[in-house]
Amino acid sequence: MPLDPQARAMLEAMAAMPRPDFSTLRAADYRAALAAMPAFAPGDAVAAQQDLDIDGAAGPLKARLYRPEQACGDGAAPPLLVYFHGGGFVLCGLDSHDNICRSLACRSGALVLSVDYRLAPEARFPAAADDAVAAVRWAAAHAAQLGADPSRLAVAGDSAGGNLAAVACQQLRGSGIALRHQLLLYPWLDCSDAAASSASYRECAQGYFLSTAELAWYRAQYLATPADAGDVRASPLQQRDLHGLPPATIITAEFDPLRDQGEAYGEALQRAGGSAVVRRWPGQCHGFASMQGVIDAASHALHAAAASLRQAFGAPRSQEAA
Secondary structure, three states: OOOOHHHHHHHHHHHOOOOOOOOOOOHHHHHHHHHOOOOOOOOOOOOEEEEEEEEOOOOEEEEEEEEOOOOOOOOOOOOEEEEEOOOOOOOOOOOOOHHHHHHHHHHHOOEEEEEEOOOOOOOOOOHHHHHHHHHHHHHHHHHHHHOOOOOOEEEEEEOHHHHHHHHHHHHOOOOOOOEEEEEEEOOOOOOOHHHHHOHHHHHOOOOOOOOHHHHHHHHHHHOOOHHHHHOOOOOHHHOOOOOOOOOEEEEEEEEOOOHHHHHHHHHHHHHOOOOEEEEEEEEEEOOHHHOOOOOHHHHHHHHHHHHHHHHHHOOOHHHHHO
8 A cells, every 4th residue: 555645745744854864863962853843633631640750670750640531441440551652762751652642541441651761872771671561560569549450451552662561561471460451553572683684674764754774773772782682671572482471452554664573573472372463554654643633544543552452451350250
């Protein structure tokens, strides 16, 4: 399928803007440039949101809790979704992904806890991965205090945040924390050199919002040493044992260098006997779910993602027992 006309118009407008020189770019300068760009649509309305501090792996982390107008569960305590934002482990934060979190909360009926994990290069690997695991542990321990159902906990993330959500599922396997689902939006799951051999990495190397040159720059900021790329906490796609992981919904974008990684992970989960639904969004580029108000497919994808969460959360434990 060709590029969606709305995505094409956005990419053409971006092509007319100065592009970063990734050979000399500093993280602080890139963050400042992104902060000056116009925001996308704000996402759906929620009943309330609250900024709070949670426990990270090396100290407190900022987080934001979104409470939906209507909870999933017929008056019972709502489920809890822990969300990790994208940005190549270097960029973005609570505000940049506010619209995704608001929309997922509203449409899934779950509380959404968005986590501001430590960023590279100030905090290199495995800081973000360790924070993700610590955040899910904190959420599981404090779900009832937040007003959520502790038995209905899931994780989600986009791009690098999808990596962290997958890592948290792998690292917490067998911990006693029962995760109902993992929602991965166009996830970056392989930081190793093997990623460059995929068809999507070659076919979508540039001109589609996220380039392979940008990915290489992110990797250089994030990893402390090249050897870190082979660690499953950086490259969860390299994990050989995928048994016993939560069911997954994986949404990929047709024109995304990371497309094949997400789809390969879904296939690997299925081969391991797990449940994984993989949906390639036609005509779209990386990051499109954030582009609400500009690309109509953003809302459609978030609606589908929220539907998968509602199904995964199902009934509260008290109703299941009945």
